[in-house]
Amino acid sequence: MLNFYKILFINSMILGTMMTISSYSWLSMWMGLEINLLSLIPLMSNPKSIYPSESALKYFITQTMASTILLFSIILLMNKTEFIPMNSNNSLLMIMNSAILTKMGAAPFHFWFPEVMEGLNWMNCLIILTWQKIAPMIIFMYNIKMTIFLSSIIIISSIISGIMGINQISLRKILTYSSINHIGWMLASMMMFQSIWIIYFLIYSFISMNIIFIFNKLKIFYLNQLFNKMNNKKLIKFFFMMNFLSLGGLPPFLGFLPKWLTINNLVINNFYMISLVLIILTLMTLFFYLRITFSTMILYSSENTLNQIKINKFMIYFFNSINLFGLLTCTLMFNFS
Known part of the structure; x- marks a missing residue:
């Protein structure tokens, strides 16, 4: 049952994000980020376990540090004629962008991301993977001027997510490193056209929602649970595999x-090296997606008919059908529009 205070804090979390992305001044953007942060902390709490409280504390400390750096750089940028020389504008923008990248969890500022995710339930993981990325990325669009800095962040995110994700057995950490990889792709997508970022973010959020919905219903957190809890649900197992391949x-x-x-956008704008690196390093993340799906599909396993979990299969089938036939639908729409 959803408590009243959770409804209140969900609404204020949405309000904080909307305030950030619709504001005209840096100060009101920062205020929106703080409202968003302080609304999420109570949603992480769980009286039955100490791990969400630990994750909430880690998340709060990291986000507060990033907010402090962001506010500090905003103040210096607004008063740069009084405090600092005019030619240091790029270094201030780099400090500001680093704080924003820390908030969204991009590598190499991702140190908090896997540790926070590991202690949360699946619904809170979904919020951090999707909704909490909106406000920092919109702010990042406003001062996306340093191509070399941005290119290095994109490449580092792809490398770290591929290497670190291979060695994980926790599904929450696998989705975390997958998210870091997709952050690199999203930053690349917003370099020229922001509409591509919107499409990317919506589709990524939809696929993540499908995967986390299945994990949440079946109470799956680690790889070895996949082989036990999906054996008597063949269609859900099929949809689960297709979602990972889609991701x-x-x-x-x-x-x-x-x-x-x-x-396509990167190649048109002559970013050949970034596109090549992204394609090659994404194969590393695709490797551990395939390892998960193949082991779920191929391993010899026995069906457990006891302690079956009753779930609403219609919603899972409906959303996953959209995912499977979505590319065909989009292709037909673009061809005949």
């Missing part, structure tokens, strides 16, 4: 569309 960006699925648009 990796394989062509028949909806997840291929935003990566296709991003690569």
Whole structure:
């Protein structure tokens, strides 16, 4: 049952994000980020376990540090004629962008991200993976001027997510490093056209919602639980595998569309090296997606008919059908529009 205070804090969390993305001044953007942060902390709490409280504390300390750096750089930028020389504008923008990247969890500012995710339930993980990325990315769009700095962040995010994700057995950490990889793609997609970022973010959020919805209903947190809890649900197991392949960006699925648009945009604007690095390093994340799906599909396993979890299969089938046929629908719409 959803408590009243959770409804209140969800509304204020949405209000904080809307305040950030619709404000005209840096100060009101910062205020929106703080409202968003302070609204999420109570949503993380769980009286039955100490791990969400630990994650909430880690999240609060990291986000507060990033907010402090962001406010500090905003004050210096607004008073740069009084305090600092005019030619240090780029270094101040780099400090501000680093604080924003820390808030969204991009590498190499991702140190808090896996540790916070590991202690949360799936619904809070979904909020951090999707909704909490909106406000920092919108702010990042406003001062996206340093191409070399941005390119290095994109490449580092792709490298770290690929290497660190291979060695994980926790599904929450696997989705975390997957998110860091997709942050690199999203930053690349917003370099020229922000509309591609919107498409990418919406599709990524939709696929993540599908995967986390299945994990939440079946109470799955680690790889070895996949082999026990999905054996008597063949269609859900199939949808689960297709979602991971879609998250990796394989062509028949909806997840291929935003990566296709991003690569097309990068090549048109002569960013050949970034597009090449992104394609090659994404194969590392696709490797551990395939390892999960193949092991779920191929391993010999026995069906457990006891302690079956009753779930609403209609919603899972409906959303996953949209995911499977989404690329076909989008292709037909673009061809005949």
